[in-house]
Every structure is written in structure tokens, then in C-alpha cells.
Amino acid sequence: NAGVTQTPKFQVLKTGQSMTLQCAQDMNHEYMSWYRQDPGMGLRLIHYSVGAGITDQGEVPNGYNVSRSTTEDFPLRLLSAAPSQTSVYFCASSFGFASDQPQHFGDGTRLSIL
Amino acid sequence: QQQVKQSPQSLIVQKGGISIINCAYENTAFDYFPWYQQFPGKGPALLIAIRPDVSEKKEGRFTISFNKSAKQFSLHIMDSQPGDSATYFCAASDYGTASKLTFGTGTRLQVTL
Numbered sequence: 001n002a003g004v005t006q007t008p009k010f011q012v013l014k015t016g017q018s019m020t021l022q023c024a025q026d027m028n029h030e031y032m033s034w035y036r037q038d039p040g041m042g043l044r045l046i047h048y049s050v051g052a053g054i055t056d057q058g059e060v061p062n063g064y065n066v067s068r069s070t071t072e073d074f075p076l077r078l079l080s081a082a083p084s085q086t087s088v089y090f091c092a093s094s095f096g097f098a099s100d101q102p103q104h105f106g107d108g109t110r111l112s113i114l
Numbered sequence: 115q116q117q118v119k120q121s122p123q124s125l126i127v128q129k130g131g132i133s134i135i136n137c138a139y140e141n142t143a144f145d146y147f148p149w150y151q152q153f154p155g156k157g158p159a160l161l162i163a164i165r166p167d168v169s170e171k172k173e174g175r176f177t178i179s180f181n182k183s184a185k186q187f188s189l190h191i192m193d194s195q196p197g198d199s200a201t202y203f204c205a206a207s208d209y210g211t212a213s214k215l216t217f218g219t220g221t222r223l224q225v226t227l
Contacts, residue, residue: 042217090157100146105157
């Protein structure tokens with residue numbers, strides 16, 4: 001099993017450009033989420049999904065869109081990139097909705113906005 | 115608003131020593147407290163977790179101590195090894211909010227020879 005796979009691993013964008021960060025999991029997990037990691041701030045929840053067709057906002061959703069058309073995939077879209085979105089983005093998945101279900105993280109996408 | 119406060123920001127411990135990382139939370143609805151370990155270039159990985167119905171949980175060299183009245187919990191790494199050098203994050207979630215983790219700001223641990 002590959003677990004949680006994120007692509008690309010690195011990306012540089014210009015301000016105003018759009019792009020999609022890909023996340024796929026092969027564990028048949030219902031719950032998937034996106035976090036951003038910034039120095040001194042830990043990880044902050046952007047968006048999450050409890051199943052195909054269902055998404056909701058986390059702590060810092062502005063500037064990002066998500067959709068969940070399949071159980072396996074949960075892409076994160078930056079509509080118009082801004083320098084403040086320079087960060088490391090992590091996708092995570094877990095088997096169930098209960099808070100004690102271990103979350104499995106991908107290895108991240110390192111995004112720089114110039 | 116930082117709902118989970120973590121300290122220290124960085125920690126240097128000699129091999130064989132005890133590493134202690136502390137966290138404090140504000141939201142009394144939190145009922146699940148995991149610790150994640152992150153190596154450079156990798157995503158966080160679950161290390162150990164505790165529910166508030168127990169005051170301590172031990173897994174190998176790693177122990178979580180939990181003080182519900184003080185709203186504090188800590189990670190103890192016994193016999194620290196150079197391979198333990200990583201960034202550690204405490205986190206918390208509310209059972210009713212579907213695994214939405216609130217993370218601390220992280221502690222960078224370096225274990226020296």
C-alpha cells in the first residue's frame with residue numbers, strides 16, 4: 001500500500017496563478033483533510049471531508065477550494081495564489097470519523113508563491 | 115487564538131536522558147490528545163495518544179501524562195536516542211468534530227551523543 005500520496009512535492013508559483021495540489025489514498029479511508037504547516041504555527045486545518053461528496057471548512061479556508069468526487073482523491077485548489085499561501089501542505093486520511101481514529105499524513109507539498 | 119500551547123520550542127537532550135515536552139489546552143470539549151512525530155521532509159506520524167479517562171499512558175520509551183484539572187498534558191521520552199531527534203507536535207480534538215485536530219506549535223528535539 002502506498003498510503004497517502006501527495007503530488008507535486010515542490011512547486012513555485014507566481015502571484016495570481018492557480019493550481020491544484022493532489023492527494024490520493026489507497027486505504028479506503030472515509031475521512032480526508034488538508035493542513036498547512038508554517039514555522040512557529042504548527043499545522044492548521046484548511047478543509048476536510050467525511051466522505052465522497054461532502055466537504056467542510058476548517059480553521060483557515062480562505063483562498064482554497066476542495067471537492068471530493070471519489071473516496072480516494074481529495075484535491076486542494078488555490079484559486080489565485082498569494083505570497084501568504086507559501087507553506088507546506090499536508091493531506092491526511094483516517095478510517096472513520098471518531099476523533100481517536102489515527103490520521104495518516106502524506107509527505108507534503110512545499111509551495112512557494114513569488 | 116492558540117487553543118493548544120506547546121513548550122519548549124526547542125530542546126537539546128543528551129543521549130540516555132529524559133526529554134519532556136509540555137502542552138496546555140483551553141477547550142474543555144477536547145477529549146483526545148495525540149502526539150505526532152515529524153522527521154525532516156516527511157509528514158507527521160502518530161506516536162502515542164491518550165483519552166482523558168486515564169492519567170498516564172506508556173508505550174515503550176514514550177509516556178503521556180495527563181492532568182485534566184490543569185488542562186495540561188506532556189510527553190516524556192525516556193532514554194532518549196539520537197534517532198528520536200525530530201519535531202514533536204501535541205494535538206487535541208473533540209470527539210464530536212470528526213477528527214479535526216488542533217495542533218500545538220511544535221518542539222524541535224535534538225538528542226546529542
